[in-house]
Amino acid sequence: MNHDTPKDKPSSDGTRERVTGPFKGYHVVALGSFVGGIGAGFRGFYKICRGLPDSYWTADSIAGGRCGPQSSSSVGAMRMAERAAALQIQGMKSNGPAGRK
Secondary structure (H helix, E strand, O other), rough: OOOOOOOEEOOOOOOOEEEEEEOEEEEEEEEEEEHHHOOEEEEEEEEOOOOOOOOOOOOOOEEEEEEEEEEHHHHHHHHHHHHHHHHEEEEEEOOOOOOOO
């Protein structure tokens, strides 16, 4: 697999975002974000994209999701999201000329 260098973008509120890939022709943008309330902590979210997304919020995704349990850090939540996306991509056809036929 060919992997671009991950682009990790931290924000002032502790949220972290990273774009990785391509994996079978797809890029993943993962987010580790603080979720308050009972059992407050960081939760991971992901989007799977055909093209290289600029950010989680503007990504043109074909699939996505969230994962749990909550993590004590944004990096941990982001890594859980990346693993969940990788598992989903394993079951998908390749995103390339041969995979789209």
